[in-house]
Amino acid sequence: MLTYHNLSGYLKSKYHGKVAKICIDGGFTCPNRDGTCGFGGCIFCGERGAGEHINPLGSIRSQVESYFSKQPKADKFIAYFQNFTNTYAPVDVLKRRYDEALIDPRIVILDIGTRPDCINEEVVRLLAEYNKNYEVWVELGLQTANDATAQFINRGYGRDVFANAVALLHKYGLRIVVHLIIGLPGETQADVENTVAYLNQFPIWGLKIHSLYVMKDTALEKLYHTGAFVPQSMREYIDSAVYVLTHVDPDLIIHRLTGDCPKDLLVAPDWNEKKTEILNTITSIMEKNQYTQGIFF
Numbered sequence: 001m002l003t004y005h006n007l008s009g010y011l012k013s014k015y016h017g018k019v020a021k022i023c024i025d026g027g028f029t030c031p032n033r034d035g036t037c038g039f040g041g042c043i044f045c046g047e048r049g050a051g052e053h054i055n056p057l058g059s060i061r062s063q064v065e066s067y068f069s070k071q072p073k074a075d076k077f078i079a080y081f082q083n084f085t086n087t088y089a090p091v092d093v094l095k096r097r098y099d100e101a102l103i104d105p106r107i108v109i110l111d112i113g114t115r116p117d118c119i120n121e122e123v124v125r126l127l128a129e130y131n132k133n134y135e136v137w138v139e140l141g142l143q144t145a146n147d148a149t150a151q152f153i154n155r156g157y158g159r160d161v162f163a164n165a166v167a168l169l170h171k172y173g174l175r176i177v178v179h180l181i182i183g184l185p186g187e188t189q190a191d192v193e194n195t196v197a198y199l200n201q202f203p204i205w206g207l208k209i210h211s212l213y214v215m216k217d218t219a220l221e222k223l224y225h226t227g228a229f230v231p232q233s234m235r236e237y238i239d240s241a242v243y244v245l246t247h248v249d250p251d252l253i254i255h256r257l258t259g260d261c262p263k264d265l266l267v268a269p270d271w272n273e274k275k276t277e278i279l280n281t282i283t284s285i286m287e288k289n290q291y292t293q294g295i296f297f
C-alpha cells in the first residue's frame with residue numbers, strides 16, 4: 001500500500017529511470033553567518049552549512065563530473081546546490097555558477113537550497129528562465145512556524161518573510177520544497193501541529209522532514225552538553241512524523257523523512273543513524289492504522 005508520496009516514486013514515474021542527486025558546494029556563504037542578518041548561523045548548522053559530505057575541493061564543474069562516474073547506473077541527474085545559501089549573490093554570479101553545473105543533457109532538475117530572505121524578484125526571474133528547460137526546485141528552510149523558536153535557533157527571519165518568498169516563487173511557477181525540523185528546543189507536539197497548519201495554507205510542492213540532531217562544533221552541541229537541550233526519543237520523532245504525513249496535503253511530495261548527519265560528526269541522538277528502522281516503523285504505523293498521506297488534511 002502506498003502510504004505517502006515519496007520522492008523516488010515521483011522521479012520514477014516522471015523520468016522512467018534512475019535519477020541521482022549531484023550534491024554541489026557552489027561556493028556561497030550565508031547572510032546568517034557573515035553578519036548581514038546575523039552571526040554564527042542557525043544553532044544546528046555546521047561549518048559547512050549543510051552538505052557536510054560534499055568534498056569542497058574543486059570547481060563546480062569538477063564536482064558535477066565526479067558524480068557521473070560515481071553513479072554509472074543513473075539515467076538522469078539532479079544538480080542540487082546544497083551548502084549554505086545558494087541565491088545569496090548577484091544574479092550574474094548565480095547564473096555563472098548554475099551554468100557551470102548544467103553541463104550535461106542528463107541533468108534534468110536544478111535544485112536550489114536557500115533562505116526566504118534571499119529570494120527577490122530578480123533571483124526568481126532568473127530561476128524562472130531555467131524553469132523553461134529544467135524542472136526547478138527551490139528549497140526553503142522554514143523549520144518551524146513558531147517565531148519564538150525561530151529566534152531561539154537564530155534562524156534570522158520571521159515567518160512573514162517566508163510567506164512573501166513563497167508568494168513570489170509561486171507567482172513564477174517554481175516548485176517550492178520546505179524543510180521542517182521536528183524536535184526543536186522547547187517545542188512540543190502542539191508546535192508541530194501549528195507548523196503543519198501554517199504550511200497547509202501555502203502552495204508548496206515538496207516537504208523535507210528532519211529530526212533535530214546535534215552535530216559537532218555547533219551552538220546546539222554546547223546546549224546539549226550543558227543539559228539545556230535534550231533530544232527527543234526516536235518514538236516521539238516517529239509519532240510526530242506520522243502526524244505530519246497524515247495532516248499535510250495528500251499531493252505533496254515527501255523528499256525526506258529522517259535527519260542525515262555524517263557518522264563522524266554526530267553527537268546525539270544515536271538513533272539518528274537508524275534510518276531504515278525509522279522509515280520502516282513510520283510505514284508500519286501508517287499501514288496498521290490504514291493511514292495515507294493527508295488523510296486528516
Ligand code: SF4
Pocket residue numbers: 030031032033040041042045046049050083084085115141155
Ligand atoms: S540558513 Fe542554512 S546555511 Fe545559513 S546558518 Fe541557517 S542552516 Fe546554516
